[in-house]
Amino acid sequence: MIVTAGRRADVVHLHPEDNIVVAARHLDAGEQLQVAGRTITLAQSIKIGHKIALVPIAEGALVLKYGQIIGSTTSAAEPGDWIHSHNLHNGDFVRDYAKAQEIPADLPPITGRTFQGYRRKDGRAGTRNYIGIISSVNCSSTVSRYIAEKFDKQVLKDYPNIDGVIAFRHGGGCGLQYGGLQHEILARTLAGAARHPNIGGFLIIGLGCENAPIGYLLDSQKLISLDGKGNRKLPPILSMQDLGGTAKTVEAGIKALAELLPQGNDVRREPIPISEIILGTNCGGSDGNSGVTCNPALGVASDMLVAAGGTSVLAETTEIYGAEHLLTRRAKSVEVADKLLERIKWWLWHTSLYGVEIDNNPSVGNKEGGLTTIAEKSLGAVAKAGTTALSEVYQYAEPITAKGFCVMDTPGFDPPSVTGLVAGGCNMIVFTTGRGSCFGCKPVPSIKVASNTPMYERMIDDMDINAGEILNGKSVDEVGREIFEKIISVASGEKTKSELLGYGDEEFVPWQIGPTL
Amino acid sequence: MIVTAGRRADVVHLHPEDNIVVAARHLDAGEQLQVAGRTITLAQSIKIGHKIALVPIAEGALVLKYGQIIGSTTSAAEPGDWIHSHNLHNGDFVRDYAKAQEIPADLPPITGRTFQGYRRKDGRAGTRNYIGIISSVNCSSTVSRYIAEKFDKQVLKDYPNIDGVIAFRHGGGCGLQYGGLQHEILARTLAGAARHPNIGGFLIIGLGCENAPIGYLLDSQKLISLDGKGNRKLPPILSMQDLGGTAKTVEAGIKALAELLPQGNDVRREPIPISEIILGTNCGGSDGNSGVTCNPALGVASDMLVAAGGTSVLAETTEIYGAEHLLTRRAKSVEVADKLLERIKWWLWHTSLYGVEIDNNPSVGNKEGGLTTIAEKSLGAVAKAGTTALSEVYQYAEPITAKGFCVMDTPGFDPPSVTGLVAGGCNMIVFTTGRGSCFGCKPVPSIKVASNTPMYERMIDDMDINAGEILNGKSVDEVGREIFEKIISVASGEKTKSELLGYGDEEFVPWQIGPTL
Ligand SMILES: [Ca+2]
Numbered sequence A, B: 001m002i003v004t005a006g007r008r009a010d011v012v013h014l015h016p017e018d019n020i021v022v023a024a025r026h027l028d029a030g031e032q033l034q035v036a037g038r039t040i041t042l043a044q045s046i047k048i049g050h051k052i053a054l055v056p057i058a059e060g061a062l063v064l065k066y067g068q069i070i071g072s073t074t075s076a077a078e079p080g081d082w083i084h085s086h087n088l089h090n091g092d093f094v095r096d097y098a099k100a101q102e103i104p105a106d107l108p109p110i111t112g113r114t115f116q117g118y119r120r121k122d123g124r125a126g127t128r129n130y131i132g133i134i135s136s137v138n139c140s141s142t143v144s145r146y147i148a149e150k151f152d153k154q155v156l157k158d159y160p161n162i163d164g165v166i167a168f169r170h171g172g173g174c175g176l177q178y179g180g181l182q183h184e185i186l187a188r189t190l191a192g193a194a195r196h197p198n199i200g201g202f203l204i205i206g207l208g209c210e211n212a213p214i215g216y217l218l219d220s221q222k223l224i225s226l227d228g229k230g231n232r233k234l235p236p237i238l239s240m241q242d243l244g245g246t247a248k249t250v251e252a253g254i255k256a257l258a259e260l261l262p263q264g265n266d267v268r269r270e271p272i273p274i275s276e277i278i279l280g281t282n283c284g285g286s287d288g289n290s291g292v293t294c295n296p297a298l299g300v301a302s303d304m305l306v307a308a309g310g311t312s313v314l315a316e317t318t319e320i321y322g323a324e325h326l327l328t329r330r331a332k333s334v335e336v337a338d339k340l341l342e343r344i345k346w347w348l349w350h351t352s353l354y355g356v357e358i359d360n361n362p363s364v365g366n367k368e369g370g371l372t373t374i375a376e377k378s379l380g381a382v383a384k385a386g387t388t389a390l391s392e393v394y395q396y397a398e399p400i401t402a403k404g405f406c407v408m409d410t411p412g413f414d415p416p417s418v419t420g421l422v423a424g425g426c427n428m429i430v431f432t433t434g435r436g437s438c439f440g441c442k443p444v445p446s447i448k449v450a451s452n453t454p455m456y457e458r459m460i461d462d463m464d465i466n467a468g469e470i471l472n473g474k475s476v477d478e479v480g481r482e483i484f485e486k487i488i489s490v491a492s493g494e495k496t497k498s499e500l501l502g503y504g505d506e507e508f509v510p511w512q513i514g515p516t517l
């Protein structure tokens, strides 16, 4: 969080107590650096984002970043030495949950800001206006896509307020335990997509014999449609087996969908308080800069949105893991802290079943980018969540109704994580990346924030904001405000890079837990 | 297996020892039926595929179908009573594995038959000729699709021997344990797709930072390309992060793919012995007829292919479960039987982790169709495998090299099951269905066989063969021969219904085991 800016840095010293610094550019062996009143000479070349010992660190000593413990050394290091997996591991440092012991004071309120959004009949606020085709099972995916493909720009030109037709298709929906955890999560996810405030109308298509039948989806999720007057009605439902297969279902789907278009088009953007923005955050392909630039900058934007009465949702439990003690003390109640810890405990059980270590989460790519331990990665990831009180903890794809800073339990892998956030009702996504991600989803726009300038420039077609400027002198606050304004602008209709590129048809990936039968 | 044919039946008595019969049409309450020298009066209406007590059955008595135990009653039944979940459960009957104790004698060989296939440089035989784009992770799915979409019929008109370009995309590839089970299975599946004999050339696209990096895929699977002379070379590999994102990777992909087309097109069909057909079998949306009509008919075709020196692969371990004792006694060795039992044991562990019962596999739809217990469903499913000796048992997506009748361990859910079979090298798929499936895959053609005439007629656009004719007088042998000839004809180039409809771009679903991180 603590990035001293205003100068072009070779390295960043994140906190006065830190015994390491982070390379702000590629550094050569033998380079002499002036930092924190010291001169250190590099024992070897250091890649951007990687850590360098600032002082002598004994074997077994704690390594501090953000002023916090990220692990302990497995061998002694001299000033200028590279600190990474070869000499740093998690260690076994103590966590103090201190539940609800340090609830932050409310920030000075931000008032009077609005965005141009869609006011839905159920009272919620949309930032886009799509029509959805919900595929209940993989077996109806192709049919769902064929129907969506019929409604191209040409066909939709008479419905200028409709952004497009989305076929929500996936690899599951059968071979699961009826009513079990996998089924419940899928039902929540599909229902959340269907009734999303960015969806102006939907239909559901199944094969007919799937283990996750449409009846369960409707009943368990109380899934209904609203007509133009806000009256409840059943959504159109198509069963391929009843209709006689592929061609007949495509035909019926085109007809059913065409009937949704006039009502779907009958919307106008209007000013809506930004307190109705529900921001989902994610990071993917993080590097050593992510926790220094884009994530703390997103934390600033998150704080501003919360100060305006809005909602900001941190997800990716596997990336929170290791920094959960920072969140529990910010929880607004012991109950909320316990909800988070219950999820963490569940994850430890869930991953242990197959002998998987949650510590494996920093990917090969993350490690190449300079992140060593789960604590370090988690501290960097949690920076996205700003500094406000933890208001609520949600299960995957559970409808988000609380204001303020919330957590949703999702995997760290971006597509299932964002799928859950969107199903929960997030109407904006901000996605930070260090190594470079081309993620985008539908029906919610994703703003992509780069952690570093070289990647931002190399992937300019995909990046919306360059937080790498923080390493060139911009303050974290400044980039945070830039993200905040971009959120409002995109919520009002400005297209993100991933929208311009057409992303979102492949990235709907409901989280799958437990065996496929 | 045992369907007495040659007459239009109200019901089918599958085996002389059976104490139940199966409705061959919808029967009304009060109808009197002549069967097995008895007259029974129906206590209630009975849907097609459902079971009827032929004789009085005491509470707790065994119920026999195919002359084998499918469960025991939970209450007494009179002749003409409906037998289903309300009065029949699995019970706890004894299994005798009798490993390799009843190895069937070889069938009289079928000689001299060929199909018109593609002889590949590695010696294997293809039935189609596609170009493949392997997406290593969900993050490169959109780019992979965009590249494939550029190579439409118009662009490919100069390459008439190429059937199309497939983007193999999926929801995984990151958020997994590096080198763990999920990673290994994904690598096998992607490599199996890439080097499939129906793939005339491929390229690989990744984001760059995924947990399942392309390097691991190449190394662990020894994945290489062959040039026009059969020389080994690295396949084209594109990293989105290296190339600078979406637009630049699409551009590079189009260029790389265009270079594959001339060699990809330089193939001709030639006569190849049918012993080189590797048939994968699957059933989906089974009903009470499946085990009476389409599955035993496919068993006949399977036996014929094995008699010709070919390979037939039974999959869907969850559907074998409950009938594994029929396979172990047919195993050619105790080792092969033990391989199967080891997989069954693994499944019991795997499903128990989340408290899921493998018995849940008959889906809601299956039960509506008349199947009550896992044993009944399994016996019906295993009928697809014919009567020959069990030659080998494979892990999911493992390369299939044995001849004869083999088993591959896959889930029962069709898309991941067929994905594994295809990755293992199956060059033909036959798919049986009772309730009606619209499944199709790429790059391998799937012949769909209907279990009953009403569904066949209703879903005529999707069905290739009507095994429901068995209920109208055709013999199982006759339909089995029809399937066998269709396999040869489709292997030689005849298009299946699902190919005509364009299926296969959504149905590539690598089996996912264990936690998504
Ligand atoms: Ca992530």
Ligand SMILES: [Ca+2]
Residues within 6 Å of the ligand: A283, A284, A285, A286, A361, A363, A412, A413, A414
């Ligand atoms: Ca990650």
Ligand SMILES: [Ca+2]
Residues within 6 Å of the ligand: B282, B283, B284, B285, B316, B412, B413, B414, B417
């Ligand atoms: Ca199946």
Ligand SMILES: [Ca+2]
Residues within 6 Å of the ligand: B283, B284, B285, B286, B361, B363, B412, B413, B414
């Ligand atoms: Ca099934």
Ligand SMILES: [Ca+2]
Residues within 6 Å of the ligand: A169, A170, A506, B169, B170, B506
């Ligand atoms: Ca897909």
